[in-house]
Amino acid sequence: MPVVSHKGKAMPESPIRKLAPFAEKAVKEGKHIFHLNIGQPDIKTPIEALHAIRNNNIEVLAYSHSAGFESFRKKLAGYYAKHDITISSDDILVTTGGSEALIFTMGSITDPGDEIIVPEPFYANYYSFSTQSNIKVIPVISKLEDGFALPKISEFEKLISEKTKAILICNPGNPTGYLYSKEEIKQLAALAKKYDLFLISDEVYREFVYDDSQHYSILQERTLDDHAIIVDSVSKRYSMCGARIGCLVSKNKSVIETAMKFAQARLSPPTIAQIASEAALEAPESYYKETVKKYKERRDTLITELNKIEGVKVATPKGAFYCIAELPVKDADHFAQWMLDKFDLNNQTVMLAPASGFYSSPDQGKNQVRIAYVLNTKDLKKSAEIIKFALKKYNNQ
Missing domain, CATH: 3.90.1150.10 (Aspartate Aminotransferase, domain 1)
Structure with missing residues (x-):
């Protein structure tokens, strides 16, 4: 059998x-x-997104570009600009959910047997995606008694080997809700540059911060362009989990070009969901x-x-x-x-x-x-x- x-x-x-x-x-x-x-x-869900679906007169539900609609990517670049993240539409690859963005990222920057360091507890599918990619998650433990704050940088350094390719964080965090401070992001950025690693940040909860806190993105670190990769999604931001639209964002051209090959292999992200997601960007503040x-x-x-x-x-x-x-x-x-x-x-x-x-x-x-x-x-x-x-x-x- x-x-x-x-x-x-x-x-x-x-x-x-x-x-x-x-x-x-x-x-x-x-x-x-x-x-x-x-x-x-x-x-x-924003009414703008729902109207875009209900009022659409599409006669042929066709493929989009493998990178996603250019109009959508341009509006996404405008969205990021509001968050002090300067990128162009060419730095964005639209994906089938943040999940596919993570899979494309791992496929683009790792080979079988490579390692990524992840503060744990972490979003459970990080482990699933790494298993799928034949790579190993190396955990660095954060603790409840510390509010799940970033572990000391020395704890990360102990785990770095010749197989280490990246550090992956979720900011704000799923499952902990921890929000990394600007100083913690700067520490991770310095570590990524010191050891020539990628720094991947899952930022799907960017808007949801409390107590007058401010979200600080890795792409706000101007010297991290070659190292930084953002994973994003419309699922939580616009209450559109069923749309399955996300994106991979990086100013590293080699990363985008490589991820594009994975994108071409799956043809294109869903057309109707992109239309809704593009319209959701018109939701008022x-x-x-x-x-x-x-x-x-x-x-x-x-x-x-x-x-x-x-x-x-x-x-x-x-x-x-x-x-x-x-x-x-x-x-x-x-x-x-x-x-x-x-x-x-x-x-x-x-x-x-x-x-x-x-x-x-x-x-x-x-x-x-x-x-x-x-x-x-x-x-x-x-x-x-x-x-x-x-x-x-x-x-x-």
Whole structure:
């Protein structure tokens, strides 16, 4: 009998979606689930994007250019200019989601056996994409007690070898919500230049920063042009997860030219979704302000309620819409499954993402969960109440 590949066997399950069968079973049993496991915003998509789809009179749904529509890329360059990032449309490659931008990046800058250094916990698919690319993730651990701040640069230097090709960060972070400071970005930039590495920054949550904080992009570092690669997406910014449109941005011409070959191999990003994404760039500034205001209120509500639960520890995120919470349990995977399979409070329960799947280091994050605060404040309060009662019952068994 033919067998699947070792690479296929090594592909990790999604910590965000692996509990879906238990959730489906719970729904069939009549339970209502509060979904805190996945970053699916309930914020409305900009009306400009929806109108662009509804009012379009396309008669032939044709391919676009492999790099994406030039009109879209020019508007994206204008968007970045508003964020003090000076690039041209030729520095942008439109991709099928930020996921494809990451896959193209890894394919363009690494060979099998190469290594990239990533602060962990990290977005789970970084590990999946690296497995797909036959490269190795080398983790440098950030800690909850430090608010998941950037580890000391000396910790990165210890891990650099002749196989190291890049450092990858998410800013603001998924799953931690940590926002790297300007000084931390400068430290990473200096390290990338010192060892001639690429610095990749996943900046899909750029707008979502709180407490008067400011996002600082790696492409604002003027001396980093040859080293910097940005991964971006419309999914969270415009609540358009289903559009699957992202982009790879770099002023390194060799990177763009190489990634273009991967882009040509998949032909083109989806046409209708590009039309919607281009139109979304016309959304007024008030759209961002209202969205950030809502997420800040949700963050404050969730952190306040979690801090009321005995034994729970949580770092206050400064960006994105996630936090990592440490629970008074030994196995958060088992607890999260148990909440769906064996527990309810007035026929309601909560779905969480076990945080162990956001680490590549063995035995890390076993008692942690990632929580996405994408629900309204009333539902977040109810969810925290359910978690409180669930923990009490679980630990008394």
